[in-house]
Amino acid sequence: MELDLHTIQDAAALLSPEAHDAAPAPAPAPAGEEARFQAMQQELLQLLEHYTTGVEGMLETAIPNMEIYRITCPSGPKHAVQKPVFAVIAQGSKRIFVGDEIYEYDPMHYLVASVDLPVVGKVMVTSPDEPYLGLRLELDTQEIGELIGDENLPAAAQVSEGAARGLYVNRLDVDLLDAVLRLLRLQERPADVPILAPMIRREILYRLLMNGQGALLRQTVLQDSQMNRVAKAIRLIKEGYDQALRIDDIARDVHMSVSSLHHHFKLVTAMSPLQYQKNLRLQEARKLILTADASVATAAHRVGYESSSQFSREYSRLFGAPPLRDKRRWQEEEAPVL
DSSP: OOOHHHHHHHHHOOOOTSSSTSSSOOOOOOOOHHHHHHHHHHHHHHHHHHTTTTTEEEESSSSSEEEEEEESOOOOOOEEEEEEEEEEEEESSEEETTTEEEEETTTTTTEEEEEEOOOOEEEOOOOOOEEEEEEEOOOOOHHHHHHTTOOTTTOOOOOGGGGSEEEEEOOOOOOHHHHHHHHHGGOOGGGGGHHHHHHHHHHHHHHHHHHHHHHHHHHHHHHHHHHHHHHHHHHHHHHTTOOOOOOOHHHHHHTTTTHHHHHHHHHHHHHHHHHHHHHHHHHHHHHHHHHHHHHHHHHHHHOOOOOOOHHHHHHHHHHHSOEEEEEEEEEEEHHOOO
């Protein structure tokens, strides 16, 4: 898949309202709740402005597994493997490509990725005076598993097969935003983090499980669910991404037939297991070439390619330029490490 900025802009312009860029809008909130929501959004914006002053890019916080972002001059689309995360934006917006699908979120919506997914992302800002400001909280499947094991957790709606993608966008509400703010405020009180952060994280997970497509998160950790089996297959492919893909072995290890694994893997990731492995290989090779100064042949060999020419062809197809030209372009842009 070859994507550039023009491709993304053209695709977004053609995207219909029924596409994946946002969840259906809920009924209008009462006036008092709407005013409260807007006040919370303003506080989130002010806090992120304050904490990221002088920063360009990502900043780690005092809260474990939470990162905050300030991007003033976004560059071109970025290829990455999206880890399981919950992400909120205070200013600006972001488009995520998963296969041929587009997901867009902004200060009114949040994003959840429930499995590791190769994606292409593009940050958008109105002007340098209004930078992209957002935060990401990594999701821990063990914490989710402990929560869904609580007998007091209400039941969730069933996941329809058409909504089985491992990434989704949903409408942000007052209760979830309130919990996000309380977690972010702990940045100013590090002594409170060890006690209060786990409690607030649990509340955030609860809100995610109960909102929108939160049932997908449950399916990711529920033993014997198709989503859980696909998540295990993803881990196996990641662990041996530089080895020959033995789909029969993976299907056996996750207790699925080969045809069922292909079907459900594509539902979750928008790509086949082979395409997924190829994407992982090429992204890892790109890191070696761009940031570790590895030669094209060395990078190709390390990620499992036997043919440098095949590697270069597939690299060009994904990143839009051959390896060395891509490196020169990256150096000219002074792009950050992916």
